[in-house]
Amino acid sequence: MRQLFESTVQRIFGDIVTPASLLARKAGEWPTQLWAAIEESGFSVAPAPESLGGSDASWNDLYVVVRAAGRYTVPAPLPEALLANWLLGRSGLDAISGPLSFAAANTLVFADGKVTGQLQEVPWGRHVAQVVAVVAGTGDLPSQIVVLNVKDATLANLRLNMADEPRDDLRFNAAQPLAFAALPSDLPADILLLGGAMLRSAQIAGALQAALEMTSRYATERSQFGRPIANFQAIQHRLAILAEHTANAMVASEAAFAESGDQLALLPLMAAKVCASEAASIAADTVHAIHGAIGITHEHALHLVTQRLWSWRSEFGSQTFWAQRIGREVCANGAHRFWPAITSAKLEAENNPVQKTTPSGELS
Structure with missing residues (x-):
């Protein structure tokens, strides 16, 4: 399917x-x-x-x-x-x-x-x-x-x-x-917030893929000092970082979807939103630096991608919001369950009461 x-x-x-x-x-x-x-x-x-x-x-x-x-x-x-x-x-x-x-x-x-x-x-x-x-x-x-x-x-x-x-x-x-x-008893009251974060992580991953392809192609076609700018080590370095963060966001978001079934996978989706939001910030900076002035014009398609990266990274909880929640959930889970949680992608204490925050970061 x-x-x-x-x-x-x-x-x-x-x-x-x-x-x-x-x-x-x-x-x-x-x-x-x-x-x-x-x-x-x-x-x-x-x-x-x-x-x-x-x-x-x-x-x-x-x-x-x-x-x-x-x-x-x-x-x-x-x-x-x-x-x-x-x-x-x-x-x-x-x-x-x-x-x-x-x-x-x-x-x-x-x-x-x-x-x-x-x-x-x-x-x-x-x-x-x-x-x-x-x-x-x-x-x-x-x-x-x-x-x-x-x-x-x-x-x-x-x-x-x-x-x-x-x-x-x-x-x-x-x-x-x-x-x-x-609401089914096995689903938390904030299920739509959790699901929204998982959706945005995958959308960001897709937008990063588009930004990487667009920027790699431009760097190959754009010449400066008699050769494509993709041949310059500084550009290659930034493209490599962009590729790394794109791959990271894609793997993390796909893992969140793969681990989710009748219930959403809490730890993977929180990690995916953190990874994707961080990658969105780094990628937007990188692709505009490589494209230069043409990348900020309305006629160029680059802003269609980067404006969404900037928007989606903060929707349904920012990078900071989800990083803080991961910390609280892991602490509530207990030190002796930390490694099992990493290897199983599950928190045994997911149903325990933990101090929550709103997506804006305020304590509830």
Whole structure:
């Protein structure tokens, strides 16, 4: 299934998501043609069980899809739809093939069958038809998965990230969910934050791959002092560092997807987001240094990649946020379990109460 996914998604993205089409788009514009192709392919519902309208695809299968979304700088919430439909499937709810996103942070309250509160920084919130969120449990009521109709929301704080991707707040007042179910007991309440970090690590890995290819090609074609700049040792050194960090991010993110199943692999995904975010910062600096002035022009495609690297590295938790959380989780796990955790990619104390922080780094 993975090979089929990879060949199909590359064909779709290669045909529709070209640098010319991306440069011609208006900021935050909805990609109608692209989403129609995504829906027709069935990728957005792939992680859901077949009985609920999906393909029962594993995260290992879906890694190539999410990485390709980063490599081609896809301007659509396909990764978000994958995570939302996976969670719906885990909760026994039907998959949603239409425009779909999720909110990792919210102030929702679920009472008397109605939802009130605000969803924060919803990817493509102004364009999607439905959004998935987790409402924290209170008292005897467990945490709930809710599917909300965006038409019932008031759009607030409409924003674009650095890559011109919408990140919007949605306010609901006694809204009737389209569907809801109890969050599976083996999933943490911050499952969408964890999943969002895993998605962004793979997208960053794909964008790094594109940046490396673009920069290596430019260094070979651009001549200075009578020879290609790729022949200069200083350029070779920087390209080697770029290649190392790209490989590191790709391996780390793929490991997170491969280790995830009915539950997301906590330690691998945290490590993947740290590695990918660090690589994003180093790569953006390197590729612009090698490209020089032409790399910052609007007409050149380089900024399509680097603006996403800058944006994605801080979404769903920054490098510092996840590094700190790894430290807390490892300490809670105990010194005698440190090496077993490294070799097994699992923390035995994952369910123990640990002091958490928000993605901004504040203690909760």
